[in-house]
Amino acid sequence: MADTMHNITAVAGKELRSYFASPVAWVLMGFWAVVFGYFFNVYLTYFVETGMRAGMFGGPPTLHVNTDMIRPLLGNASVLVLFVLPMLTMRSYAEEKRSGTIELLLTSPLTDVEITLGKFLGAVGVYSALLLVTLVSIVILFGLGSPEWKPIAAGYLGLLLLGSSFLALGLFISSLTANQVIAGTVTFIVALLFWIINWAADTAGPTLGPILNYLSVTQHFDDFGKGVIDTKHLVFYLSFIVFGLFLTVKSLDTERWRG
């Protein structure tokens, strides 16, 4: 057990180091910070102006910082995740296969599960760093007003789970190819499908409709955005992650047989 933990940590540490040693993580982080900062600015301006107008005309204070500012902001962050995370996982297996370092990993006394979990945790680590960057703006809001922290925490948990699901998906797709551009593109397309799958739900009929709705990753995020942590959503995301990682492990094994 201790050995398993050691092996996973070793792989995760190496992943983290290689993310930050290459420009990829920094470019993504810059992109992420700029776009998130832009949204933050837009919502803040809107929030402040509307609030002022309401104050001026003596209307009721209609806006609340949690529901009218933070919620849509995190909603936007969740869209951003869709674009950013495929770029994070596209390298993970594809590049090891291209360069031949996969031969080092697969001939080391590691299990496929340890390798996969290590890579997954490394990617989650980088993603968490992205989320941490956005916390800066939340801290600013705490300085300006007094938002409730519980819905914020729920929103971030939702973002973490949503993102981790995409990371698991991205790892699996990266394990199928030696070409990181293909890995990134396919991951984006598949993630997008999971994103919009519920659009077809209304027209899909009474049996398929609910299934499509259930598979929609956004559908499960909404409640987190509202500050509600519902076990059924937790179960959905955790199953998604476990299934994605399971497929990745299987794919490594199949790759072995194919040679």
Place this chain on the structure above:
Amino acid sequence: MIEVQNLTKRYGPFTAVDDVSFRVEAGEILGFLGPNGAGKTTTMRILTGYMPATEGRAVVAGYDVFTHPVEAKRRTGYLPETPPLYPDMTVREYLTFVSHIKAGRMNRAERDERIRSVMRKTHIEDMANRACGKLSKGYRQRVGLAQALIHEPEVLILDEPTAGLDPKQIMETRDLIRSLGGTHTIVLSTHILPEVAQTCQRVVIINKGRVVAVDTPDNLTHQLKGAASLYVQVEGPADATGALQAIPGVMRVRVSDRSSGYTGYEVESEPNRDVRRDVARTVVEGGWGLVELRPMRMSLEEIFLQLTTSEQAEEARHG
């Protein structure tokens, strides 16, 4: 230490390794010799647990590589055909990472000492802080070797360890491999023939996925030659053929070269019969003046040619 039984690997309909069996004793250096595409890399990848065989069994350091891969891998150091380096990492960072995944937990001082020691052995201390991606071919190969040694494995599998190196680096690498023999069991593959003669105690010759011959470099020479030959050079244009032919045990004598003042003879004797003393005495008693006397050995290169050509000839016959 290594036991390979009836190993077969098929890629789809193509058979890359065909019913290969051999053993390697503890401390031995075994050469895996064959032309490109013979199946050397495939066999080594099976032995190191990178891929499973289609049929057959391989036991490394007492563990079946299919049923107990982790135990077998813990005892095996592997240098793949291309050294598996991460270009962004420095040599020290890389060896630290490999020590973590291969040697498991140990305290910091022990790990640092382990890394220092393999860097010393493979002469890469000067490169410790250089990014792996910025190393020359020779250094990449050495870091690859260092990586294979880091968990102090009993067994070393080296896939073309001298490929792409310059002559000086080749000499150094062979010396290093020889120095590791005895304390390690080593299998090295090569398609360069003199390499096995210089480095290995035993040779497995493989061609088109099949084992063609297994023996010591010396025995292979004898086996093919059947008889032993001597090269004798004497002074003067004298004809010593008759006198040499008369020596008991000598089967055949022919003039192999003639230069101004010297004549060279090839003397073929019966197997396992040493006629050198008699040849020397005959030359001196005949008053010719002995210039040179040495055993002739067919080089592995010739053996190899012979083996592969005869195989090809056989195939051509069967159409």
